[in-house]
Amino acid sequence: MLRLLALPLCLFLLGIASTEGAGVGIQPQNSVAAPESPGRELVQRKCAQCHAASMWTALRQDHRAWESTLYRMVGRGALWTPEEISAMADYLAQIRGPVK
Numbered sequence: 001m002l003r004l005l006a007l008p009l010c011l012f013l014l015g016i017a018s019t020e021g022a023g024v025g026i027q028p029q030n031s032v033a034a035p036e037s038p039g040r041e042l043v044q045r046k047c048a049q050c051h052a053a054s055m056w057t058a059l060r061q062d063h064r065a066w067e068s069t070l071y072r073m074v075g076r077g078a079l080w081t082p083e084e085i086s087a088m089a090d091y092l093a094q095i096r097g098p099v100k
Helices: 001-019 038-049 062-075 084-096
Strands: none
Touching: 038 084, 062 084
16 A cells, blocks of 8 residues: 555655746846846746646747737637736846847
């Protein structure tokens, strides 16, 4: 019986361990601390309700593209104000903007 419980427990612990470093407050690739801004808190609070950070950290978009992505989420049921969307797009463009 102990062997039957060991595998699910190991998988559960691996899942927790893999998500600990994948928080929504992912640092930019240049290792500079992410700026404190209202958008950061909003992204952490609102985007993490539905998404793991790995879903968006591979994206590199400018403000306009992030804003478009966020409005697409509104179309799928997200309840955000235009001010929140703008703040989140500012933050995401700052940490996940196009490579220069």
